[in-house]
Amino acid sequence: MQHALASLFRLAPAPAPRWPIGLRAAIAMAVPIAVMAMLGRPDLGFQAATGAFVALYATQLPVIERLRVVPFIAGALTVAALLGALAGPSQVATLVGLAAVSIAAAAAMFGFRIGPPGPLFVVLVYGLSSHIVASGADAGVYVATVACGILFASLVSLAPLALPSRRRVAARPLHQILPGPSWPPGERLLLARVAIVTVVGIALGLVLDPDRAYWIVGAAVAVIGVAADRRAAFARGLHRMIGTVVGAGVYLLLAPLPIPALWLALTLGVLQFTIELVVVRNYALALVFITPLVLLLTGAATGAVDTVAVATERVVDTLVGAALGAASGLLHAREE
Numbered sequence: 001m002q003h004a005l006a007s008l009f010r011l012a013p014a015p016a017p018r019w020p021i022g023l024r025a026a027i028a029m030a031v032p033i034a035v036m037a038m039l040g041r042p043d044l045g046f047q048a049a050t051g052a053f054v055a056l057y058a059t060q061l062p063v064i065e066r067l068r069v070v071p072f073i074a075g076a077l078t079v080a081a082l083l084g085a086l087a088g089p090s091q092v093a094t095l096v097g098l099a100a101v102s103i104a105a106a107a108a109m110f111g112f113r114i115g116p117p118g119p120l121f122v123v124l125v126y127g128l129s130s131h132i133v134a135s136g137a138d139a140g141v142y143v144a145t146v147a148c149g150i151l152f153a154s155l156v157s158l159a160p161l162a163l164p165s166r167r168r169v170a171a172r173p174l175h176q177i178l179p180g181p182s183w184p185p186g187e188r189l190l191l192a193r194v195a196i197v198t199v200v201g202i203a204l205g206l207v208l209d210p211d212r213a214y215w216i217v218g219a220a221v222a223v224i225g226v227a228a229d230r231r232a233a234f235a236r237g238l239h240r241m242i243g244t245v246v247g248a249g250v251y252l253l254l255a256p257l258p259i260p261a262l263w264l265a266l267t268l269g270v271l272q273f274t275i276e277l278v279v280v281r282n283y284a285l286a287l288v289f290i291t292p293l294v295l296l297l298t299g300a301a302t303g304a305v306d307t308v309a310v311a312t313e314r315v316v317d318t319l320v321g322a323a324l325g326a327a328s329g330l331l332h333a334r335e336e
Contacts, residue, residue: 007235008242011281020160021059022276028052028153030269037261044145045261046301047137049268050128051149053077053121055157056276060115063160064171069114069178074154076105080122081146084129085139091210094130098214099198101126102221106194110226111181118226119194120218124294127214132301134211186228193224193328197321204320212317219244219321224328233329236283240322243287248311251292255299255307264300268293291318 029052036045054077058069080101087093105119129146133139160166171177183191197220205213223236259267271293279286295314299307 005238008239008282008284011285014277014280016060018277018280019273021056022273024156024159025052025055025276026269026273028055028149028156029272030265031156032149032152033265033268034262037265042261043301044141045265046297047132047142047145048149048152049297050081050125050301051077051146051151052153052272053125054150054153056117056121057114058157061177062169062171063158063166064169065177067158067161068171068174070154070157072178073114074150076108076122077125077150078143078147080105080126081129081150082143084126084131085133085143088130088133088139094134095202095205095210095213097130098123098126098217099202102198102217103191103195106191106221107183108181110187110190111183112178113180114178114226116226118221118224120222123214123218123221127218128298128301131211131214131298137301189331190224190226190228193325193331194221197221197224197324197328201321201324204324208316208320209313212313215314215317216321216324219318220325220328223322223325228332230329230332233332234326237322237326237329239282239284240287240325241319243284244291244318244322245315246284247288247291248295248315250288251295252307252311254292254296255311261300264296268297 029049032048032051033042033045036042036048054070054074057073058066061069083097083101084094087097102119102123105122108114109119109122125146129142133142198217201217201220202213205216208216219240223233223240225232225236254267271289275286275289275293278289291314295310299310
């Protein structure tokens, strides 16, 4: 706990310049919203923007190697959106699918060493898809829209290939970029933690509200991350709790404002850019921006207007999920 508390007030050094990653992520998020707003269908733009998460993967790789990884990430997110849309009309199917998608995504991410952000966004896309379709969106239109957003984000992620110097870099074989599938002890324990928090999170969701179970599970999976480390579990859990509470306050300040769709696109792009600058330096600070981004995006895509109720629910769900994810860290041996 001392380590976790101290980490709240520390800015770790960034391992590499983050602005190119932030710029690509911001473009992938903002452009679909802006384009569809100008065409008179901002709702489709907000749905397509959920595909922007593909731009957050394999950012540590040279773009010539990222080219080999992005299709797998894009495929996983597309399948998650499809399964979520199909399951959305049925609460039972949604919860069963949530368990299956969470565990399968974790097995693949850990087994092939995908790295950050791990299975989180596969779980989140599935949950958002089921929630949006259950709220009345046409499943076929929704899946096609998200697929277009994923395709656009993939192209943005690979845009540096336009530079000849990036194309001349020698790429490793795919089996070296994505070694596996194999699950050494650390990865097996991470997978076990995801399975445990998924089952327990769904059970807690049945008590609180089944429609919110995906948020509890997502918060727990986010805390687990990709590090098989006891101290990291407690630190990420505390960061997620504190950052979400503050971020919900930022959301309550922004949500009531009558922000036109084009300006909202810019706002979400700025939030996404800022997140990528700080997420490797201080997770709690990043969540101050992540929380309003996800809540604004979800609210705009579903038409939710009760901002106080939404913020309260998300804070409660995150506190429950983050505590669950942090508690699962007790499965790791104490460091000497």
